[in-house]
Amino acid sequence: MDIAEPLLAAHRARFAAVDALLPPAAPPADGERLDAATAGGTQVTGVLQRQRFAPGDVPMLWSAADTWQLFPYFGDTGTEGADLLLRALKGRLEAEDTGDDSACVVVWPSRDAEAIRAFLDHGLVPLSAVGVRTAPPPEASPGVSVRRAGPGDFDAALKLATATFDYTGLVASPRRDNTAELLAPSLRDALAEEEPAAWLAEADGELRAFAHCAWLDAVPGTEAGELLPPGRWGYVNNVVTAPGERGGGFGRALMAHVHRELHRGGATRTYLYYNPTNPLSSVFWHRQGYRPLWTTWEVRPASALR
Structure with a gap:
């Protein structure tokens, strides 16, 4: 036009x-x-x-x-x-x-x-x-085990991913009744990849937190290029700490590991979407070094x- x-x-x-x-x-x-x-x-x-x-x-x-x-x-x-x-x-x-x-x-x-x-x-x-982070990866957090998630973790990962929307449905966009069904295909594909960009934090043999991420190249003329400066970015898609475990440091430990892994894969900067109206994520992500670039x-x- x-x-x-x-x-x-x-x-x-x-x-x-x-x-x-x-x-x-x-x-x-x-x-x-x-x-x-x-x-x-x-x-x-x-x-x-x-x-x-x-x-x-x-x-x-x-x-x-x-x-x-x-x-x-x-x-x-x-x-x-x-x-x-x-x-x-x-x-x-x-x-x-x-x-x-x-x-x-x-x-x-x-x-x-x-x-x-x-x-x-x-x-x-x-x-x-859209929050962006340009700082180097943090040091590891002791006491929490973080591992890559695989196909065998699908049910547990979907349950955790869905829990994100149980909470954000209260403070942002309303939760849809078919949330799990909408999340399942992309999550199943991510867990089946040879090098999945999904991680789980564990303690005492129990899953405490989950992160579903990706790598993305922002190229001028593309949708990503209109959103971000050019380069290879890590995309933090869905991060959730199990209800009842929030505030225990599991999300912080998980993201310290994830930021190092995304950096290892070539992403010197990372971005994500978060809800400014969410009293948990709006504080958590700023403490992780993110700051808003675009607001919807x-x-x-x-x-x-x-």
């Missing part, structure tokens, strides 16, 4: 100024265009995309079934420009019959405080964030946008 070159240049300059770790801002997305103008006559533009998911689609683990995602381009107009585009989105949605399982979503650089003001004013909340702002249902 074409956007005026001065606005696109201002958009890219904004990203570069807000956070030096952001990759160059991606070209405009395809979708429906929303336009507005500031009091001073500066044009701002948004691109609107709609995604619909079926009950068996994996994105249902974290997404509403009917999602309206806004890609804003407001350059140096700050809070005013963001506010105008969200007002335009609200006006657009008044013509739609949005159901209960719907959402308005904006993914935006976490450090852009001017935009945050507009998001809060319109009823959006920070339900998810969301309001459910879509009709609740102010």
Whole structure:
């Protein structure tokens, strides 16, 4: 989609100024265009995309079934420009019959405080964030045994992985009834790989924590390249400590091992998604050296946008 070159240049300059770790801002997305103008006559533009998911689609683990995602381009107009585009989105949605399982979503650089003001004013909340870690791997934690997980661990690993959503369903996206079924295929594939990126922490013969990870190459022009600076990254997909064991140091010991293993596989940096509204993970991951890069702002249902 074409956007005026001065606005696109201002958009890219904004990203570069807000956070030096952001990759160059991606070209405009395809979708429906929303336009507005500031009091001073500066044009701002948004691109609107709609995604619909079926009950068996994996994105249902974290997404509403009917999602309206806004890609804003407001350059140096700050809070005013963001506010105008969200007002335009609200006006657009008044013509739609949005159901209960719907959402308005904006993914935006976490450090852009001017935009945050507009998001809060319109009823959006920070339900998810991409956290990045650039520090070297930590030393091993004594007293906890960590090993690679294999096919024989599938049932135990799935039970632990599902437990993540039992908790996050209270503080972030609602838990789906078919969560285990949605998780199972990718987890089974990961455990069957010759060099799986999945680990289990054990103590006294009992499984205490589980981590499902991967390696990923961020290349310009790809989805990962729009999210992260170029290079080989470790992706921390799902980490959970067994209920009743949280706070005992098992997650910390597991991740010390995992960070070393991901580094050994060529990843000098790692990233993950976490919920800022989660009182456990929002503290745990910051202590592990992660900081937010992108934040997903969301309001459910879509009709609740102010």
